[in-house]
Amino acid sequence: xxxxxxxxxxxxxxxxxxxxxxxxxxxxxxxxxxxxxxxxxxxxxxxxxxxxxxxxxxxxxxxxxxxxxxxxxxxxxxxxxxxxxxxxxxxxxxxxxxxxxxxxxxxxxxxxxxxxxxxxxxxxxxxxxxxxxxxxxxxxxxxxxxxxxxxxxxxxxxxxxxxxxxxxxxxxxxxxxxxxxxxxxxxxxxxxxxxxxxxxxxxxxxxxxxxxxxxxxxxxxxxxxxxxxxxxxxxxxxxxxxxxxxxxxxxxxxxxxxxxxxxxxxxxxxxxxxxxxxxxxxxxxxxxxxxxxxxxxxxxxxxxx
Amino acid sequence: xxxxxxxxxxxxxxxxxxxxxxxxxxxxxxxxxxxxxxxxxxxxxxxxxxxxxxxxxxxxxxxxxxxxxxxxxxxxxxxxxxxxxxxxxxxxxxxxxxxxxxxxxxxxxxxxxxxxxxxxxxxxxxxxxxxxxxxxxxxxxxxxxxxxxxxxxxxxxxxxxxxxxxxxxxxxxxxxxxxxxxxxxxxxxxxxxxxxxxxxxxxxxxxxxxxxxxxxxxxxxxxxxxxxxxxxxxxxxxxxxxxxxxxxxxxxxxxxxxxxxxxxxxxxxxxxxxxxxxxxxxxxxxxxxxxxxxxxxxxxxxxxxxxxxxxxxxxxxxxxxxxxxxxxxxxxxxxxxxxxxxxxxxxxxxxxxxxxxxxxxxxxxxxxxxxxxxxxxxxxxxxxxxxxxxxxxxxxxx
Numbered sequence: 187x188x189x190x191x192x193x194x195x196x197x198x199x200x201x202x203x204x205x206x207x208x209x210x211x212x213x214x215x216x217x218x219x220x221x222x223x224x225x226x227x228x229x230x231x232x233x234x235x236x237x238x239x240x241x242x243x244x245x246x247x248x249x250x251x252x253x254x255x256x257x258x259x260x261x262x263x264x265x266x267x268x269x270x271x272x273x274x275x276x277x278x279x280x281x282x283x284x285x286x287x288x289x290x291x292x293x294x295x296x297x298x299x300x301x302x303x304x305x306x307x308x309x310x311x312x313x314x315x316x317x318x319x320x321x322x323x324x325x326x327x328x329x330x331x332x333x334x335x336x337x338x339x340x341x342x343x344x345x346x347x348x349x350x351x352x353x354x355x356x357x358x359x360x361x362x363x364x365x366x367x368x369x370x371x372x373x374x375x376x377x378x379x380x381x382x383x384x385x386x387x388x389x390x391x392x393x394x395x396x397x398x399x400x401x402x403x404x405x406x407x408x409x410x411x412x413x414x415x416x417x418x419x420x421x422x423x424x425x426x427x428x429x430x431x432x433x434x435x436x437x438x439x440x441x442x443x444x445x446x447x448x449x450x451x452x453x454x455x456x457x458x459x460x461x462x463x464x465x466x467x468x469x470x471x472x473x474x475x476x477x478x479x480x481x482x483x484x485x486x487x488x489x490x491x
Numbered sequence: 492x493x494x495x496x497x498x499x500x501x502x503x504x505x506x507x508x509x510x511x512x513x514x515x516x517x518x519x520x521x522x523x524x525x526x527x528x529x530x531x532x533x534x535x536x537x538x539x540x541x542x543x544x545x546x547x548x549x550x551x552x553x554x555x556x557x558x559x560x561x562x563x564x565x566x567x568x569x570x571x572x573x574x575x576x577x578x579x580x581x582x583x584x585x586x587x588x589x590x591x592x593x594x595x596x597x598x599x600x601x602x603x604x605x606x607x608x609x610x611x612x613x614x615x616x617x618x619x620x621x622x623x624x625x626x627x628x629x630x631x632x633x634x635x636x637x638x639x640x641x642x643x644x645x646x647x648x649x650x651x652x653x654x655x656x657x658x659x660x661x662x663x664x665x666x667x668x669x670x671x672x673x674x675x676x677x678x679x680x681x682x683x684x685x686x687x688x689x690x691x692x693x694x695x696x697x698x699x700x701x702x703x704x705x706x707x708x709x710x711x712x713x714x715x716x717x718x719x720x721x722x723x724x725x726x727x728x729x730x731x732x733x734x735x736x737x738x739x740x741x742x743x744x745x746x747x748x749x750x751x752x753x754x755x756x757x758x759x760x761x762x763x764x765x766x767x768x769x770x771x772x773x774x775x776x777x778x779x780x781x782x783x784x785x786x787x788x789x790x791x792x793x794x795x796x797x798x799x800x801x802x803x804x805x806x807x808x809x810x811x812x813x814x815x816x817x818x819x820x821x822x823x824x825x826x827x828x829x830x831x832x833x834x835x836x837x838x839x840x841x842x843x844x845x846x847x848x849x850x851x852x853x854x855x856x857x858x859x860x861x862x863x864x865x866x867x868x869x870x871x872x873x874x875x876x877x878x879x880x881x882x883x884x885x886x887x888x889x
Contacts, residue, residue, distance in 0.1 A: 238718065241886035260499045260722040268718035270889060274710035277514035277702070284715075287513075290506035291719035330715065 189216040191369045196246030207232045207393040219364050221384035222373040229393040230373040231271050234342050267331040271342035273323045281311035281326050292334040300333035306355050320347035341372040357383050377473040389476050397479040415440040415464035500725040507729045522695040523741045530749045533683045538756030540675050552614030559608045560629045566591045576626050678820040684845045685811050693804045700783030703730040705796035714889035727879035738776045742769050763852030775843040778867040781874030788878035810838035842867050
């Protein structure tokens with residue numbers, strides 16, 4: 187078993203009226219990029235605040251590197267960088283001034299990596315902090331967090347306000363961090379970016395974890411879905427009758443096929459004998475997975491209630 | 492990667508202090524300028540007031556001057572001459588006066604001389620009141636002295652006439668007497684130290700206390716401090732140190748300039764008394780500071796902390812203003828009512844005993860200020876402690 191960097195068990199913070207988080211159990215391993223997805227107000231930020239030791243859980247524990255988040259938060263911070271969800275800077279003049287102050291807090295004296303990040307994100311830190319656009323502020327916050335080159339990164343919706351190009355640059359940075367063996371915990375409600383960089387992902391809804399999935403499974407599914415379109419309908423009928431695959435007819439000339447990885451070869455050999463006009467693989471996205479888990483939970487709740 | 496200092500900041504964070512200074516120095520400087528200006532202009536005004544009213548006792552000279560005038564009046568009546576103060580002052584006819592005084596000395600066994608007259612005039616001139624006015628007053632006294640009441644045959648006096656006239660105008664003679672006893676310098680002192688001088692620094696500490704903790708928590712910028720190896724206690728203590736040092740420096744500068752200008756405006760300066768007054772002011776300001784700091788630590792919303800700290804400071808200031816109209820000096824001038832002095836008990840400023848503190852460095856020290864300042868110091872210590880502990884233990888929305 188790999189080292190556990192972040193661990194919460196039974197973490198509960200009840201704000202009343204069903205708000206808050208309840209019984210959160212998470213384990214983030216070393217070197218992993220862990221995604222945390224959920225709708226607005228589902229409890230992502232509350233969970234992260236508990237991890238950082240900003241709020242005290244009603245029950246349950248939260249530990250980073252084996253240190254309790256609430257009682258030893260300052261020690262935890264030696265190895266953790268944080269990008270808050272809400273960006274508000276101290277009353278300093280320019281971005282440069284802010285980054286310099288931040289370097290002093292962190293004890294950073296070598297600005298090589300910081301400049302690398304600034305370059306990658308195309309940030310102009312000399313701008314006035316108060317007049318920065320949302321995207322610029324977000325970039326500044328990312329630079330401030332990354333410059334410490336800490337082993338653990340906790341990012342609360344780090345890509346809000348970034349344009350698609352910058353989002354890509356940011357994801358590149360996350361990949362770099364991963365290569366260095368750093369652990370990243372990031373929350374988001376944008377499935378694509380989580381899908382692009384994360385190893386595992388937890389889904390939260392109304393304060394409850396509803397699913398934890400490995401993106402490896404999502405990227406390397408054991409079962410593939412195809413939609414095949416035959417030239418003529420009788421051919422489709424023939425295929426449906428003879429083939430040993432789970433298949434069901436869709437519209438006129440096409441049908442959906444569910445095929446295990448081991449059977450792929452057999453499937454394509456079989457299809458050689460047919461006149462195929464279209465072949466499409468249906469990729470199951472994280473979003474679909476989330477939606478189905480979300481709906482499942484809903485129906486379960488409906489039955490219980 | 493080179494991290495030179497990976498220690499956790501437990502009690503003090505230098506970068507945070509730097510950040511706090513950078514974000515607040517302009518405001519502090521502006522308020523300091525206002526305070527210096529206010530303090531020294533007040534000082535100048537008070538020095539002007541003091542020179543207008545000299546405290547030189549001229550009663551003796553006045554008596555002697557009136558004796559001479561009386562003698563001259565008697566001599567004029569007797570010898571049909573026209574000797575007078577004005578004539579004497581012109582100095583054309585000294586021989587006539589010498590002769591007159593000699594005659595009077597012989598007749599009435601008095602001890603008059605031109606030199607004596609001259610010294611009485613010079614002595615009386617110190618009062619700053621024109622001698623013509625004394626002469627006119629003498630005219631009234633002399634005239635009244637020579638007659639008596641038509642009905643009761645009682646003696647008529649100038650002061651008796653004045654009292655009756657004022658009584659009929661609705662001004663009680665008691666008040667007139669008190670007015671003459673009133674001490675404008677002490678009144679101005681009271682006003683400066685308990686109201687006007689406090690207003691700028693109250694405004695400053697309300698803004699500072701809010702922006703140092705609550706505002707940063709509310710906006711979320713505190714996250715950048717607390718996501719570094721900086722304990723909450725270090726944040727609380729660093730900001731506390733700022734709140735302790737800044738008012739101290741500001742009051743010290745105001746005090747220094749005020750002592751400096753005092754040496755320009757006055758001949759004699761009670762330096763220890765002034766140090767005691769400003770020292771007391773610092774303790775008072777720290778008590779209010781402590782309250783504002785506590786509010787800033789208790790509330791996570793900037794507006795609530797502002798309402799708490801600002802509300803209290805405004806109340807203290809207003810109550811002290813109203814209380815001023817209940818002070819002895821104001822009551823004496825007829826501008827106040829004694830009942831209003833209850834407001835002095837409803838404000839922390841009431842524990843800053845300016846009159847007692849002003850006696851430090853003089854012969855008779857009134858030690859009533861000691862326990863009051865101790866109460867203020869206790870308020871400050873308790874509030875700072877409660878605030879710092881609460882800040883280290885509460886949930887922060889970062």
